[in-house]
Amino acid sequence: MIHLVRLVTIHPLFVHFTIGAMPILLLTYAMAAWLRSEPWTFAADVTAGVSAMLTLFTLAFGLVSNAYVGWPGGLGFWRHLHMSLGVATTFLIVVLAVSRLAMRQRGQLVAGYAAFGLAVLVAIAAGAAGWVGGEILTYTAGMAVEGAGEGSLSPLPAGTHQPTDLMDAMGQARADWGAATSDLARMVVQHPTDANFADIARRAARLQQAAAWIAANGARTLPRPDALVGEQGKPAATSPPSPGAPAQSFDRPAIRPVREGAQSAPDADESGTAQTRARRLQKMAKILQQRARALRDAAERKDIVEVARQTGAISEECAECHKDLRWRSPSPS
């Protein structure tokens, strides 16, 4: 579906007015102060007034984007930094415009170096906000970029750091999984290069580390770690869904209290009906770790077919664990 403009792309549209005004703002206030000139001051004050008004729209639609863009884990720092810088820019430019307007009314028709200094601060704040919004949030992380997909790229964490909690580990996993997936997409349609394989191998190695961390520490911040989770997510081998049966609802409660004397399948230990979420997280994270290992091996052997297979297997694991542990609502009873 083609949109003329999406609600979340009005903000980047207005950003151009704010950023575009900066060179004029700096030039006019510099000339006003340097030449002690009334005409330059007039031009500068008009620029400040108009860009302050436009920047209020930039901020307002920035808040709209903040509310409507699908924020993934792992971007929180940049999201809040961008918002703080945007609020700072708006605040400073409104202060500049309003104070200059007040001074004009008191007959100060020539702006001095104080106004120029404030304009410099506005430009620095706007530049920093623009860098985070453009370079990090849009061009690297693909926020609001439909082609990038909601689950695609994410800023590369600077070096590897130990995850701080489960969500942070997920943010890292997302970055590596997203990069490996988009590398694969390119390799499938173009001739794969050694550099592509090396990148996938590196991503897979990091995914392996994140998965190992999740297996060891993830349960600490997992919501409701002691609640029980069953196996309904998996189609039971004995009773395949009848044709025409309603598709499984994600909202279906699946966490049940342990039943007294629940008949235990031969593999009850491995996939029994009563398993804590913490335990399940640990087991699935270990499987993810093995699959990341297999992907790494395939990439090191430069086996494109196997790389494709293992990348798919990893996505499958992400999906399965999210279905079981993230999107299931707890049983009301």
Ligand code: HEC
């Ligand atoms: C072992 C189970 C498990 C596996 C495997 C798993 N996840 Fe997760 N993931 C979770 C859980 C549980 C949460 C929610 C954690 C919370 O609410 O604190 C989550 C949350 C996330 C989030 C945060 C989403 C948000 O709303 O901010 C991202 C991103 C994510 N996972 C990506 C991935 C990717 C990519 C993979 C595969 C490479 C993956 N996960 C594999 C269990 C898993």
